[in-house]
Structure formats: structure tokens, C-alpha cells
Amino acid sequence: MTRASVSGSNYVIHEVYVFSLNGEITDTTYTELENALQLAESTPNSALLVLLKTPGGELEAALNIVSAIENSSIPVIGFVYPTGSYAWSAGTLVLLSTTIAAMAPSTVIGSCQPVEINPITGQEIFINESKILNAISQYFVEVAEFRGRNATFAHDCVFYNTNLGPHEALRYGVINFIANDIPSLLSEINGSTINGVTYYVVDPVITYYQPGIGFQVYETLANSVIQNLLSGLGLLLAIIGFATRHYYLAGVGVLLLLIPLLIGLPINWLGLALLIIGLAAIAIDVHAGFTTHAALFIAGIILTALGIVLLQPTYTAPSWLIAANQVEARIVLYTLVAFAGGFGGFIAAKVISIIRTRPLSERLYWPINDVGVAVDDINKDDIGYVKVRGEYWKARALDNVKRGSKVFIVGVEGDVLVVKPLS
Numbered sequence: 001m002t003r004a005s006v007s008g009s010n011y012v013i014h015e016v017y018v019f020s021l022n023g024e025i026t027d028t029t030y031t032e033l034e035n036a037l038q039l040a041e042s043t044p045n046s047a048l049l050v051l052l053k054t055p056g057g058e059l060e061a062a063l064n065i066v067s068a069i070e071n072s073s074i075p076v077i078g079f080v081y082p083t084g085s086y087a088w089s090a091g092t093l094v095l096l097s098t099t100i101a102a103m104a105p106s107t108v109i110g111s112c113q114p115v116e117i118n119p120i121t122g123q124e125i126f127i128n129e130s131k132i133l134n135a136i137s138q139y140f141v142e143v144a145e146f147r148g149r150n151a152t153f154a155h156d157c158v159f160y161n162t163n164l165g166p167h168e169a170l171r172y173g174v175i176n177f178i179a180n181d182i183p184s185l186l187s188e189i190n191g192s193t194i195n196g197v198t199y200y201v202v203d204p205v206i207t208y209y210q211p212g213i214g215f216q217v218y219e220t221l222a223n224s225v226i227q228n229l230l231s232g233l234g235l236l237l238a239i240i241g242f243a244t245r246h247y248y249l250a251g252v253g254v255l256l257l258l259i260p261l262l263i264g265l266p267i268n269w270l271g272l273a274l275l276i277i278g279l280a281a282i283a284i285d286v287h288a289g290f291t292t293h294a295a296l297f298i299a300g301i302i303l304t305a306l307g308i309v310l311l312q313p314t315y316t317a318p319s320w321l322i323a324a325n326q327v328e329a330r331i332v333l334y335t336l337v338a339f340a341g342g343f344g345g346f347i348a349a350k351v352i353s354i355i356r357t358r359p360l361s362e363r364l365y366w367p368i369n370d371v372g373v374a375v376d377d378i379n380k381d382d383i384g385y386v387k388v389r390g391e392y393w394k395a396r397a398l399d400n401v402k403r404g405s406k407v408f409i410v411g412v413e414g415d416v417l418v419v420k421p422l423s
Contacts, residue, residue, distance in 0.1 A: 010200060012199075012202055013047045013204060014045040014205065017036060018207065019033055021091070025062050025094070026058055028219065028222070028266075035211070037072055037074075041073050047074055055088050055089065056091055056112075057089070069097045069098060070097055072099075076097075079179070080095065080109060081103075083106050086107060087109045092112050096147065097146075098147070099195075100189060100194055105180065107165070109163065110157045110162050112158045113159070114126075137154075137158040141155055217306060218270065221306075227263060234253045237252050237256065239253075252295050271307045271308070274306050274307035275303075282300035282304065366412045368409055373386065374405050378401040379397065384401070397420065398410070401419065407420065
């Protein structure tokens with residue numbers, strides 16, 4: 001058999017790219033799938049296999065995915081897999097739009113009534129307005145008819161939340177195959193005719209698409225468990241910091257609280273926001289001479305690194321062969337490296353300057369050159385207590401100090417501060 005991908009009404013598949021649509025469907029899902037589709041389209045005699053295990057997700061993202069699949073120049077295979085998986089709501093819409101649809105045993109599709117989610121409380125409210133239901137239902141019907149699938153199910157899954165298992169879906173013409181795994185599915189497709197096209201799967205090479213590191217970091221940050229952890233930890237640090245006047249702790253807490261609030265942004269905008277916030281935190285700590293015990297500096301470094309990772313351009317492997325994309329990618333990457341290197345050099349110079357003027361351990365811990373308040377009357381060369389940074393410290397006075405007066409910390413002897421009255 002020749003390697004021509006299309007011969008009359010035949011399509012020969014030699015390479016299968018596998019994309020896992022696992023979890024909620026979002027704009028990031030659409031971007032990742034679009035990258036995988038572009039990669040597959042750039043390879044002759046290829047197909048994209050989308051593994052579905054999703055409760056649904058954002059309607060706009062699903063509509064974009066459907067548009068990308070329907071306009072693809074290669075066959076897109078939708079497969080609800082592995083056994084026990086599901087493709088509800090927007091996931092059903094994506095499955096209906098694929099060139100070839102399949103389900104594994106003990107999987108379910110359906111339940112497509114639109115839901116409105118309160119962004120503050122997270123409460124789900126089912127939409128019953130006829131204007132919205134009719135529009136979404138008709139879109140489902142058009143997608144199903146475009147692929148020659150059962151339009152009645154497409155209508156009923158929106159209005160009546162109809163669900164189907166694999167055998168019912170096959171019987172009613174919603175899917176094309178039932179398969180236990182990927183090899184058996186490809187075997188079923190080989191030699192089959194769907195919508196006037198006969199597909200031949202010949203010695204297929206299976207390649208699993210892996211999203212870039214930026215997308216992986218974004219998905220980790222978007223995980224509800226991670227978001228709740230960051231929010232809880234940030235709120236706790238903010239409360240403790242403000243209550244004890246350790247404002248550097250409060251600052252770190254505020255930074256942690258900002259991350260979940262920004263997750264709704266597209267990946268590039270989130271990267272830019274984290275980069276700006278991280279650099280601002282670093283600059284503030286350096287300007288303050290690391291009086292925050294380097295807490296803001298370390299948090300800023302982490303946020304800056306996350307921002308750079310999220311901002312890195314994502315290019316599929318074949319696109320590196322195109323000269324224009326290669327030059328563009330190098331310009332972007334070299335700019336990021338130069339910026340990070342220059343800023344890192346500036347920070348390093350500041351740190352070295354501080355280390356040379358005073359031991360780092362003293363600068364990070366002892367409140368030298370800070371101003372405090374005397375808790376006791378302290379005679380010259382006697383020991384008493386002063387309050388600095390919201391904490392009580394033992395202190396030896398170089399001159400008589402009155403209770404309630406301000407003192408200036410000039411040094412430290414062992415674990416005792418050396419103070420003098422603030423003139």
C-alpha cells in the first residue's frame with residue numbers, strides 16, 4: 001500500500017498522536033489540544049487520538065475545541081478511555097465533533113444541561129431559560145449531524161440530561177466503535193468506512209503528546225487542592241504577620257493569596273503577572289536591606305521563576321524546522337535569558353555589597369540599626385528589656401534610658417543587644 005495519506009476516498013494512517021483530555025475543559029485545554037493538533041497536521045499520514053475523561057467545563061473553551069476539530073485537515077478520533085471513564089457535558093460535545101468516536105466498556109456520556117457557577121460561592125445553578133437551552137441544544141444537533149450522528153441524543157442530553165453507556169451509544173448511532181484499549185480501537189478503525197471515507201491503519205507509530213513545562217506548571221497551580229492550600233497558608237501567614245507586627249510574614253501571605261486570584265488569567269498573562277509581582281517583592285526586600293529575613297526575597301525568586309516558566313513560548317517539534325519560527329523562538333528565549341541574567345546580576349551585586357558591610361547572619365536576624373522602645377528604666381551598663389520589631393529583647397544600655405523612651409540598637413553582645421538613647 002502506498003504512503004499517500006488520501007487516495008480518492010481512502011485515508012492511510014501511519015502515525016497516531018495521543019492527547020489526554022483529562023479533567024475540566026478550560027482555555028488551557030483548548031490551547032494544549034490546538035498545539036497537539038498542529039503537531040499532528042504537520043506530519044503526513046497522521047491522526048490525532050483524543051482520550052476523554054472529563055466532567056465537562058467551560059462552554060467557550062469547548063466551542064473552540066469543536067471548531068478546531070471540525071476544521072482539521074486530519075481525522076480526529078475521540079475515545080472515552082480508560083474503562084470507567086466519562087465524558088459529560090462539554091466532553092460529550094467534543095466527542096460528537098470528532099471524525100471517529102469510540103467508547104471503552106463501562107464508560108458514560110451525556111448530562112449536557114448548561115450550568116452557571118457562582119464565582120464567589122462555587123454554587124452550581126442549572127440554566128432553564130429557553131433562549132439559552134435552545135441555542136446550546138441546536139448547536140449540539142448541528143455538530144452531531146455534521147458527523148452523521150444521532151441528533152435526537154444531541155438534543156435530549158441538553159434538555160433532559162440523557163446519559164448513554166457504550167452499547168446504547170453504538171446502537172443509537174452516537175459512536176462508531178467500542179474498544180478495550182488503543183490497539184484494539186486502531187484495529188477496529190482499519191478498513192472501516194465512515195462518512196464515505198475508508199481508513200487504513202498501517203504499522204502505526206503511537207506518539208503521546210506532552211504539554212510544555214509551562215502548561216504543566218499552570219495545571220498544577222490551577223488544581224483546586226493547590227489553590228486551597230495556597231489560600232489557606234496565605235491567609236494564616238497574613239493574620240499572624242499583622243497580629244504580631246511581623247509584616248514580612250504578612251507580605252508573604254499576601255503574595256500567596258494573590259496566586260489563586262490570578263489563576264483565571266490566560267497562561268501568558270498569569271506568567272507576566274507573577275513575573276512583575278516577583279520582581280517587585282525582590283526589589284522591596286533588597287531596598288529594605290533584607291530586614292524581612294529574606295522572606296520576601298525568596299518568595300519573589302520563586303514567583304519570578306514561575307513567571308518565566310509560564311511565559312516561555314511553546315513550539316511543536318516540526319515548527320522548529322521553519323526558519324521564521326526558529327528565529328522568533330530564539331529571540332524570545334535569548335531575551336528572557338538576558339533579562340533574567342541581568343536582573344540576577346543586579347541582585348547578586350546588592351547581596352555581595354550587604355555581605356561585605358555586615359555579616360549576613362547578623363543582618364538577617366539581629367535588629368542592628370533598628371529603633372526600639374525601652375520596657376524598663378535601664379541605667380548605664382545595666383541589663384533591661386526593650387521592644388524591637390514587636391518582640392522583647394534583653395539589652396545593655398550605653399547610657400541611662402528611661403522607660404517608654406526610644407532607643408537605637410548599635411550592636412549585639414552574645415544574645416544581648418547594645419542600645420543607647422535615641423537623640
